[in-house]
Amino acid sequence: MKQETFGRFEVGSCSRSTELQEERELIQNPNLNPGSSSLSSVVNECKKRRPINFCQEEEEERSLKKRRIVQDTTIPEWLVNVMMREEINGYDPKLILAKKLYKSDIDKVQSRLSLPSNQVVTSDFLSEEESRVIYEQSVLKNRTEGLSVVLVDPLLKKHVVDLRKWKMGGNWNYVFVDGWNQVVSTNTFKVGNVYHVWSFRSGGGKLCFALVPPRNSSDSGHGGSSSGLSSR
Numbered sequence: 001m002k003q004e005t006f007g008r009f010e011v012g013s014c015s016r017s018t019e020l021q022e023e024r025e026l027i028q029n030p031n032l033n034p035g036s037s038s039l040s041s042v043v044n045e046c047k048k049r050r051p052i053n054f055c056q057e058e059e060e061e062r063s064l065k066k067r068r069i070v071q072d073t074t075i076p077e078w079l080v081n082v083m084m085r086e087e088i089n090g091y092d093p094k095l096i097l098a099k100k101l102y103k104s105d106i107d108k109v110q111s112r113l114s115l116p117s118n119q120v121v122t123s124d125f126l127s128e129e130e131s132r133v134i135y136e137q138s139v140l141k142n143r144t145e146g147l148s149v150v151l152v153d154p155l156l157k158k159h160v161v162d163l164r165k166w167k168m169g170g171n172w173n174y175v176f177v178d179g180w181n182q183v184v185s186t187n188t189f190k191v192g193n194v195y196h197v198w199s200f201r202s203g204g205g206k207l208c209f210a211l212v213p214p215r216n217s218s219d220s221g222h223g224g225s226s227s228g229l230s231s232r
Contacts, residue, residue, distance in 0.1 A: 097115060
């Protein structure tokens, strides 16, 4: 039988000779303690030689990841309805990330929603000019305000918030500030809630975001009809 070496392990069937050796030891010495070092070494060696199909496991893992991405990036009907509103006429939707709410995200003293950079799925949602504005405010500090954007909350209310970048834990994360407390006051967010953050453009090209509620949500404030879309 063909055997291939992977590090210290051999990929293939457990050696038949090893199994026979183990059986012979037990037959020749029936009083042999199963926990003895001699038998243990044989058993351990056999375990080391068990088939290890790394390629198949890696392929299955990659396949699962691909399926998750395809499912997550499907544009939700809720968002489509929001974008089709006459006063928005949105286009170019992009999934930014799935955001799990933490206590700090809904704390009015913190007054911000963080979007961790290492969780961002799509990074090209900003135009060159928008990136420049955020850079000047966040890094160069020569602007007092960040990028003004529209945020549609799960209750279909429109808010104007500031998009900036803050250095948090050694990483530069996007954050919604000025106006975020109003979003928190309007909604009934709870720690642990998960919302998908999407970006899109209004008919005039303005950058907008939406906190899309879970698809299985049924109440009017989380996934209901978009007919109640209004500004705050």
